[in-house]
Amino acid sequence: xxxxxxxxxxxxxxxxxxxxxxxxxxxxxxxxxxxxxxxxxxxxxxxxxxxxxxxxxxxxxxxxxxxxxxxxxxxxxxxxxxxxxxxxxxxxxxxxxxxxxxxxxxxxxxxxxxxxxxxxxxxxxxxxxxxxxxxxxxxxxxxxxxxxxxxxxxxxxxxxxxxxxxxxxxxxxxxxxxxxxxxxxxxxxxxxxxxxxxxxxxxxxxxxxxxxxxxxxxxxxxxxxxxxxxxxxxxxxxxxxxxxxxxxxxxxxxxxxxxxxxxxxxxxxxxxxxxxxxxxxxxxxxxxxxxxxxxxxxxxxxxxxxxxxxxxxxxxxxxxxxxxxxxxxxxxxxxxxxxxxxxxxxxxxxxxxxxxxx
Amino acid sequence: xxxxxxxxxxxxxxxxxxxxxxxxxxxxxxxxxxxxxxxxxxxxxxxxxxxxxxxxxxxxxxxxxxxxxxxxxxxxxxxxxxxxxxxxxxxxxxxxxxxxxxxxxxxxxxxxxxxxxxxxxxxxxxxxxxxxxxxxxxxxxxxxxxxxxxxxxxxxxxxxxxxxxxxxxxxxxxxxxxxxxxxxxxxxxxxxxxxxxxxxxxxxxxxxxxxxxxxxxxxxxxxxxxxxxxxxxxxxxxxxxxxxxxxxxxxxxxxxxxxxxxxxxxxxxxxxxxxxxxxxxxxxxxxxxxxxxxxxxxxxxxxxxxxxxxxxxxxxxxxxxxxxxxxxxxxxxxxxxxxxxxxxxxxxxxxxxxxxxx
Ligand SMILES: CC(C)[C@H](C(=O)O)[C@@H](O)C(=O)O
Ligand SMILES: CC(C)[C@H](C(=O)O)[C@@H](O)C(=O)O
Numbered sequence: 001x002x003x004x005x006x007x008x009x010x011x012x013x014x015x016x017x018x019x020x021x022x023x024x025x026x027x028x029x030x031x032x033x034x035x036x037x038x039x040x041x042x043x044x045x046x047x048x049x050x051x052x053x054x055x056x057x058x059x060x061x062x063x064x065x066x067x068x069x070x071x072x073x074x075x076x077x078x079x080x081x082x083x084x085x086x087x088x089x090x091x092x093x094x095x096x097x098x099x100x101x102x103x104x105x106x107x108x109x110x111x112x113x114x115x116x117x118x119x120x121x122x123x124x125x126x127x128x129x130x131x132x133x134x135x136x137x138x139x140x141x142x143x144x145x146x147x148x149x150x151x152x153x154x155x156x157x158x159x160x161x162x163x164x165x166x167x168x169x170x171x172x173x174x175x176x177x178x179x180x181x182x183x184x185x186x187x188x189x190x191x192x193x194x195x196x197x198x199x200x201x202x203x204x205x206x207x208x209x210x211x212x213x214x215x216x217x218x219x220x221x222x223x224x225x226x227x228x229x230x231x232x233x234x235x236x237x238x239x240x241x242x243x244x245x246x247x248x249x250x251x252x253x254x255x256x257x258x259x260x261x262x263x264x265x266x267x268x269x270x271x272x273x274x275x276x277x278x279x280x281x282x283x284x285x286x287x288x289x290x291x292x293x294x295x296x297x298x299x300x301x302x303x304x305x306x307x308x309x310x311x312x313x314x315x316x317x318x319x320x321x322x323x324x325x326x327x328x329x330x331x332x333x334x335x336x337x338x339x340x341x342x343x344x345x346x347x348x349x350x351x352x353x354x355x356x357x358x
Numbered sequence: 359x360x361x362x363x364x365x366x367x368x369x370x371x372x373x374x375x376x377x378x379x380x381x382x383x384x385x386x387x388x389x390x391x392x393x394x395x396x397x398x399x400x401x402x403x404x405x406x407x408x409x410x411x412x413x414x415x416x417x418x419x420x421x422x423x424x425x426x427x428x429x430x431x432x433x434x435x436x437x438x439x440x441x442x443x444x445x446x447x448x449x450x451x452x453x454x455x456x457x458x459x460x461x462x463x464x465x466x467x468x469x470x471x472x473x474x475x476x477x478x479x480x481x482x483x484x485x486x487x488x489x490x491x492x493x494x495x496x497x498x499x500x501x502x503x504x505x506x507x508x509x510x511x512x513x514x515x516x517x518x519x520x521x522x523x524x525x526x527x528x529x530x531x532x533x534x535x536x537x538x539x540x541x542x543x544x545x546x547x548x549x550x551x552x553x554x555x556x557x558x559x560x561x562x563x564x565x566x567x568x569x570x571x572x573x574x575x576x577x578x579x580x581x582x583x584x585x586x587x588x589x590x591x592x593x594x595x596x597x598x599x600x601x602x603x604x605x606x607x608x609x610x611x612x613x614x615x616x617x618x619x620x621x622x623x624x625x626x627x628x629x630x631x632x633x634x635x636x637x638x639x640x641x642x643x644x645x646x647x648x649x650x651x652x653x654x655x656x657x658x659x660x661x662x663x664x665x666x667x668x669x670x671x672x673x674x675x676x677x678x679x680x681x682x683x684x685x686x687x688x689x690x691x692x693x694x695x696x697x698x699x700x701x702x703x704x705x706x707x708x709x710x711x712x713x714x715x716x
Contacts, residue, residue, distance in 0.1 A: 090553045120483045120590055141499075141521060147556050152524050159560025160522035163499060166514045193604070195448045197499065198506050202517025228608045229615035232478055232590065246551070250586045250608060257587035 003036040004311055005067040007275070009060065009096075012046040012089060013284025014294035014347075015073025021296035021351035022071060022303040025320060028358050029307070033316040040067065044096065045075025045089035045284075055092025061099045069310035070100070070277045071303060074284035097137055102269035102277050103169070104176040105135040105248065106309070109235075109255035112264060114328040115337055119260030121232075126260065131238040132184060133255055134177040135248025137269055139169045140199075142245045163199045165244065170206040172272065177242035178214040185239035187218045191227045191247055203244065224251070231255055256281055263295030263336045266302035268309045278306040292346035295334040297324055300354055323357035330357070361394040362669055363425040365633070367418065367454075370404040370447060371642025372652035372705075373431025379654035379709035380429060380661040383678060386716050387665070391674040398425065402454065403433025403447035403642075413450025419457045427668035428458070428635045429661060432642035455495055460627035460635050461527070462534040463493040463606065464667070467593075467613035470622060472686040473695055477618030479590075484618065489596040490542060491613055492535040493606025495627055497527045498557075500603045521557045523602065528564040530630065535600035536572040543597035545576045549585045549605055561602065582609070589613055614639055621653030621694045624660035626667045636664040650704035653692040655682055658712055681715035688715070 008023060010016035023039060030037045042060040049055050055075075064070045075089040085091060111119060111129040119126035144162030152158050174190075181188035190207045192200035204221060211219045222230065224247045230237060231254050243251060256262045262282050269277040280298030288294060301324060308317035332353045333342045345353065366381060368374035381397060388395045400418040407413050413433075422428045433447040443449060469477060469487040477484035502520030510516050532548075539546035548565045550558035562579060569577045580588065582605045588595060589612050601609060614620045620640050627635040638656030646652060659682060666675035690711045691700045703711065 085559070088553060094554070120480055120592070121478050122480055125478045142554055144518070149556060149560060154524075156524045156526060157560070158522055158524045159555075159557040160502070160520060161555045161557045162518060162520055164516055164518035166510050166512075166516045168514060193607075195446060196452070197517075197519045199517040199519045201443070202507060202515070225607045225611040228586065228612040229620075232612060232615040234478070247608075249551075249583045250605075253583040254586040254590060254612065257590040262587075 001034055001036050003038065004069065005038050005040065006306070007064045007067040007070045008039050008041045009044040009064070009070060009072040010041065010047070011044050011073040011075040011284065012077050013074055013286045013289040015075065015284055017292065017294045017347045018280065018296040018299035019071060019073040021347060021354070022299040024351060025300050025323070025354055025358060026303050028355055029316050029319050032319065032358070033313065035313060035316060044072065045092050046077050046080045048092060049080060049087060049089065055087065055089050056095040056099070061096065064096065064100060064275060067275050069275045069306045071306055072277060072279035073299065074280065074282065076284050077286040094142065097269060097277065098143065100274060100277055101138060101271040103136060103138040104173055104270045105137040106180065106268040106270065106305070107133040107135060107252040107256065107265070107281060109133065109252070109259050109265065111259045112261065112328060115261045115264065117339060118337055119258060121258055121260070125234065126258065129235045129259060131235065131255060132180060132240045133248060133252040134173065134180060134240060134242045135252055136169065136173040136243070136245050139165055140245035163197065165199055165203055167206060170203050171210060174207050174210045174242060176270070177240060178210065178217050181217045181240035182214065186216060187220070187239035189220045189222055189238060189241050191222050191224050191241055191243040191251065193224050194221070195223060207242070227251055228254060231258060252281070261337050263334065264297050264301070266298050266305050268302070268305040270309060276306070276310040278302040278310060292348055293335055294347045295336050296347050296351055300324060319358060323354050326357040327354045359392055359394055361396065362427065363396050363398065364664070365422045365425040365428045366397050366399045367402040367428060367430040368399065368405070369402050369431040369433040369642060370435050371432055371644045371647040373433065373642055375650065375652045375705045376638065376654040376657035377429060377431040379705060379712070380657040382709060383658050383681070383712055383716060384661050386713055387674050387677050390677065390716070391671065393671060393674060402430065403450050404435050404438045406450060407438060407441070407445060407447065413445065413447050414453040414457070419454065422454065422458060422633060425633050427633045427664045429664055430635060430637035431657065432638065432640065434642050435644040452500065455627060455635065456501065458632060458635055459496060459629040461494060461496040462531055462628045463495040464538065464626040464628065464663070465491040465493060465610040465614065465623070465639060467491065467610070467617050467623065469617045470619065470686060473619045473622065475697060476695055477616060479616055479618070483592065484616065487593045487617060489593065489613060490538060490598045491606060491610040492531065492538060492598060492600045493610055494527065494531040494601070494603050497523055498603035521555065523557055523561055525564060528561050529568060532565050532568045532600060534628070535598060536568065536575050539575045539598035540572065544574060545578070545597035547578045547580055547596060547599050549580050549582050549599055549601035549609065551582050552579070553581060565600070585609055586612060589616060610639070619695050621692065622655050622659070624656050624663050626660070626663040628667060634664070634668040636660040636668060650706055651693055652705045653694050654705050654709055658682060677716060681712050684715040685712045
């Protein structure tokens with residue numbers, strides 16, 4: 001019997017509620033597929049700050065590193081918003097990504113047929129959108145040095161950061177993206193600002209060179225400003241998008257909002273080896289925390305990504321995906337995706353309905 | 359009788375066609391309001407590259423600097439896409455912005471009631487959108503140094519840029535934005551990535567300090583990824599947005615696409631003194647160039663911004679704005695904004711109809 005160690009990082013706000021549902025779904029699915037899952041729960045973000053004074057305790061990182069995959073709920077909240085940078089919940093997340101070396105962030109934006117009307121886009125534009133943003137996650141301006149505060153030649157204060165990519169950083173994220181595009185619709189759009197930025201020119205050059213190894217993938221390039229427009233104009237033109245850390249941050253959020261139901265969207269962050277990090281793309285929603293109102297679908301779908309991309313358990317992953325679709329078809333909805341004619345339930349009950357569909 | 363010198367930079371693609379219409383509209387409007395306008399036409403972009411070998415000839419910059427305002431059509435085209443950086447049409451535009459020191463880029467995104475259905479957003483979301491993006495235009499990662507290509511400590515190739523803002527650069531763009539917000543709905547949203555970037559933390563700190571001088575303006579802050587989402591979710595929440603060069607590039611394009619009719623949107627780029635630069639936000643559309651199909655409304659509205667923000671001729675500006683609305687009400691449309699029941703016309707004829715409405 002196969003056995004895996006999973007680190008659970010419930011985090012803040014609604015994090016614990018949605019992770020608890022996903023854990024149950026993983027356990028049941030695992031038992032059906034003969035997969036033994038051992039869970040260890042650790043602190044991250046605001047919860048870790050309150051308990052230990054730092055947003056990513058050493059213990060959390062080392063347990064995560066020794067596990068086979070990490071499932072995260074959400075982090076952050078008003079309470080810690082004014083903290084200094086090294087004491088922000090977000091800093092814990094950035095440290096975790098860096099510590100796990102998960103350089104490839106996979107963010108699907110899928111419009112579920114049952115939820116088309118939740119999109120602010122017209123039905124004919126939103127219907128059938130199914131794209132994947134592959135975002136570089138451990139480089140670029142998020143981590144580039146030098147960074148900080150300084151004084152310029154006129155004695156004036158400044159704030160600065162460095163956008164920098166080395167060859168291997170571009171190559172490895174491009175490879176991930178080409179491979180994903182190959183398994184999806186065979187189209188990869190690389191997004192950059194190569195008409196202005198040297199970092200982007202270099203990015204484009206490496207991507208073009210690598211493309212030779214993937215003759216079956218149709219590669220295109222788009223400037224980031226145009227990509228931000230095209231996502232609104234005609235999102236169905238996209239299959240797989242690959243881009244740097246900051247552009248990926250912006251475009252993947254835009255793409256997810258286009259679906260109209262960010263409570264449905266999972267993500268995976270993968271490295272070359274070692275455990276992947278799986279988390280819903282939504283935030284910690286402190287305003288509804290503890291009220292049994294959270295939508296657990298995104299975390300459950302993150303658990304499916306964990307099985308597929310993290311453990312290679314594709315069948316078990318597909319069982320979870322089907323269970324989610326079936327639960328939607330059976331009409332169950334949390335408040336964020338509710339519409340007349342469907343059945344409004346809380347986080348826990350939705351979890352039970354998903355279990356019935358597993 | 360007041361007299362002004364206007365530099366015309368028709369540029370590439372459809373640029374000459376739309377600038378020609380705007381020139382006629384300016385002339386007629388000027389004559390009604392007792393304003394004498396003298397035009398000088400100069401080369402920029404691909405047109406300048408072909409004729410002189412550089413994208414911004416010295417002569418163009420010096421004539422532009424000595425004039426009272428600059429009206430630009432559009433630049434770029436497939437023909438020059440593979441040029442090296444210093445020989446790209448875009449480089450000419452960046453040099454022009456830098457040369458004119460126009461640090462404040464004003465980009466309204468307005469949904470015209472007559473054109474709501476052109477938006478890919480649902481009617482109730484798009485209707486009434488009327489926001490202004492104030493983008494910093496001569497600083498940040500577009501101009502920051504060091505930049506270029508290098509080798510890292512492992513002997514690997516790199517590409518890099520510097521995002522940097524000095525105090526006065528933030529202060530002056532923030533002042534422009536506060537003043538605009540004051541004249542509009544009184545709400546200013548400053549967009550940054552202060553949870554990750556020092557350049558953004560510094561930006562936010564200065565904006566917060568300046569806010570004390572504008573107690574009548576309601577200031578809020580938003581992370582750029584969230585702003586990209588909120589523009590899709592509920593764009594009416596925004597009045598005036600202020601942000602850095604690269605975030606402004608992305609968000610202003612996204613905002614303009616939300617209106618569904620980028621052929622309608624003008625822009626103004628202003629400095630502390632010296633001439634402003636006025637241009638439609640659309641590109642040079644090489645595929646329809648020379649076919650009398652271009653939509654001249656955006657350039658005509660840019661001419662209105664030229665009168666208002668560039669010359670302080672508010673009444674003349676408003677006459678042009680009214681003429682545009684009246685022409686729309688009379689049903690005239692170019693192909694990009696055509697819908698059943700309206701009258702399809704070419705660029706020239708639309709120009710004549712606008713003149714009738716002036
Ligand atoms: C919380 C923040 C640091 C993070 C990021 O910018 O990467 C978030 O926006 C995300 O996309 O996961
Ligand atoms: C053409 C390009 C250099 C330019 C920019 O990025 O500023 C354009 O996208 C714009 O927004 O005016």
